[in-house]
Amino acid sequence: MEIRNVRVKDIESVRGLEVSCIKEYFAATLENKWEDLPQDWKDNLGASSPRHFKAYLDSGLSFVAVEDDEVVGFIFAQMLHHICDEDNLLWIENMGVHPYFRRNEIAYRLLRECIRKGMELGATVAHSTIQPDNAPSILLHKKAGFFIDRRDVALLDLRDPKLRL
Numbered sequence: 001m002e003i004r005n006v007r008v009k010d011i012e013s014v015r016g017l018e019v020s021c022i023k024e025y026f027a028a029t030l031e032n033k034w035e036d037l038p039q040d041w042k043d044n045l046g047a048s049s050p051r052h053f054k055a056y057l058d059s060g061l062s063f064v065a066v067e068d069d070e071v072v073g074f075i076f077a078q079m080l081h082h083i084c085d086e087d088n089l090l091w092i093e094n095m096g097v098h099p100y101f102r103r104n105e106i107a108y109r110l111l112r113e114c115i116r117k118g119m120e121l122g123a124t125v126a127h128s129t130i131q132p133d134n135a136p137s138i139l140l141h142k143k144a145g146f147f148i149d150r151r152d153v154a155l156l157d158l159r160d161p162k163l164r165l
Helices: 008-031 039-043 053-059 106-120 133-142
Strands: 004-005 063-067 070-083 086-097 123-129 153-157
Touching: 004 106, 008 053, 008 070, 008 086, 053 070, 063 106, 070 106, 086 106, 106 123, 106 133
Parallel strands: 086 123
Antiparallel strands: 004 063, 063 070, 070 086, 123 153
16 A cells, blocks of 8 residues: 555546545435536535645645555645644645545555645644544544544644654
8 A cells, every 4th residue: 555645647536536435425414416416516526626636736735545556545635824823734625535445544544644744844733624423534533633622623733742643
């Protein structure tokens, strides 16, 4: 299993995986059927959409997990500056792992690599979007040391001397 920065050549496979993960989540939360949603709305969902992918590609903070030349996991992040009283905030937008490869610490490895690179680039805090009903994601973020409250964002203070990665 290789964890590496996302590349332009990954766009199709990572888009397919991200949309699959979004559909899986929406199946449990949306009242509408996926097929009934407006196509332009579906096309712009996610960090891998044509509208958003370049920003995450250029950030140097987005990674994929690759097994036998197949993208099996992803994490999209970027650095935000001068927000939430922080000069450099690592914003983790979305992550996912192919269902067949889950429970193998792939998401944890992706998250850890993203945090390490963020710290290397000067991030002092990491925020990650989290759905309050996504227990595996909550457990993953807690394992990585994030503080989680009732908001949809998990917080990790990268200045914490007790941080273990």
